[in-house]
Amino acid sequence: MKVALVHDYLREYGEAEQVLRVLHQMYPEAPVYTAFVDRKQLGDAIAIFDDWDIRTAPSQQLPGIATYHQAFRPLLPYCWEALDLSAYDLVLSSSGQYLSKSVLTRSETLHISYCHTPPRDLWDLPQTNGDRHWYQRWIETHLRQYDFYAAQRVDRFVTNSEVVARRIRKFYRRSAAIIPPPVQIQGSGEAGNDYYLYVGPLTKHQQPDLAVAACSQLDRPLWVIGSGSERERLQHLAGAQVRFLGNVAKEAMADLYAHAKAVLFPCQDADFGIAPVEAMGHGIPVIASASSGMRKVILNDRTGLLFTQPTVDSLCHAIVQFEGRRFSSQACIERAREFAEPVFVSKLEWFIAQAIDDHKAHPTQEPL
Template structure:
């Protein structure tokens, strides 16, 4: 089979790129089509894509596309529909905010989309806000309509969690199989007793201020790892026991996890969180919002705790409850292994094999019927 991979864009190495990397590992000869590649922003991570057959859409030539890619979103239909994928039997799109699932394929081609999420800026944001001009509102409505119709061209949807599967059913009226993304698992270690830990972006969407306020109010030490636009504001909120470390290389994380009591994930809207699985892979339990998709990852009262409301008081109660219990590091590691790379590959291979058989069946039947006539 001739296989092609399609990915939104390459401007950072995040969770979506981790999925793409494993897809390319499964299909090493497949070209990777993407809207644009920002080599400067990728920095050293660009080496991860050495030897790949990267093919960019016409959008790569737009002025300022790497820096102002959000401003060019009105042209998304043109980016993706201009790609010629007629030579391929199987197309796998890794799609999120930039709608790469919108590519056009032949009827004979099977298009499987690993949809990280329906774009939140289209489906979760209000239609009208005071700071948006009429043309921005029009573009949002236009792209939302286009996203829906483009989603109907996909043959099969896969996603990372039941939370996102429900959003796909709601917004696209399509079913989606759940195959959690591949996570690198450390596979050994035990939780420490020195501090609580947050690992992730420092942005308003992550509600890091909940973790900082809860630890400050509870007089508990907290180490914050990550970077983002909220750092300056969060540092002003933090008490004396909160420490900001910025971005930390992966090779240094094992020692940090070894001294952590638990990982805190305060975001109530998180879908799937790689950091949660990585922490459990080091034997560290997780305290997370019960409203988020993290509830599908941790086993409540066994590999962590869920707190019911996205408030400081609720998180403080969870921390107090956590310190009155004992959690098995081995149970955390065993749970993390269920999200390891080989598990992802095995599930995806089986899913695609089934999808190929189902996709070919009507074509064979149609061919037989035509020849019989």
């Protein structure tokens, strides 16, 4: 089979790119089609993609696309549909905010989309439209309509969690198989007693301010790993025992985990969290929001704790509760192994094989 991979864009190395990396390991000869590549923003992570066959859409030629990629979203239908994928038998799209599932394929081609999420700014936040300019609302309405119809062209959907599967069913009227994203699991280690850890982007959506404020209020040591637009504000909010380490090389994380009491994962809207599962793979328990997809990952009172409200007081209460209990590092590791890369590959290979058989046997079958 001739296989092509399609990905929103390459400007960071986040959870979606980790999925793409494993897809490329599964199909190393497959070219990767993407809207644009921002080598400057990728920094050292560009080395991961150096020997890949990367083919960019016409959007790569738009002036300032790397900086103003959100402003160019109205042009996405033209950019994705300009790609010629007629030579491929199987197309795997890794799709999220930038709608890469919108590519056109032949009726004979099987298109499977690993949908990280339907775009949140199109589907989850219509109540903010009253504060936006009429032109922006008009653009979002048309993109929402286009996104819905593009989703109908996909043959099979896969996603990372029950949370996103429910959103796909609601917004696209499609069902999706659930295969959690691949996580690199160390499979050894145990929790320390020196500090709490926050690992992730410093953005409003990730809600790191809850972790910083809670540890400052309780006067607990917190080490913050990551970068983002919220860093300066968080530094003003932080107490004396909060340290900001910026981005940390992956090889240095094992030592940081070895001294951590727990990882704090406060984001209530997270569909899945690779970083907290990686931490569990080092034997570190996780304190996470019960509103997030992590409620299906963390075994409450066994591999961590879930706090019920997205507030500082609720997280403070969970931290105090956590310090009065014991958690098994081995239980954390065993749970994390259920999300290891080989598990992801095995499940996805089986799903693709079944989808190929169904596609050949029922070429005119209605989308699921």
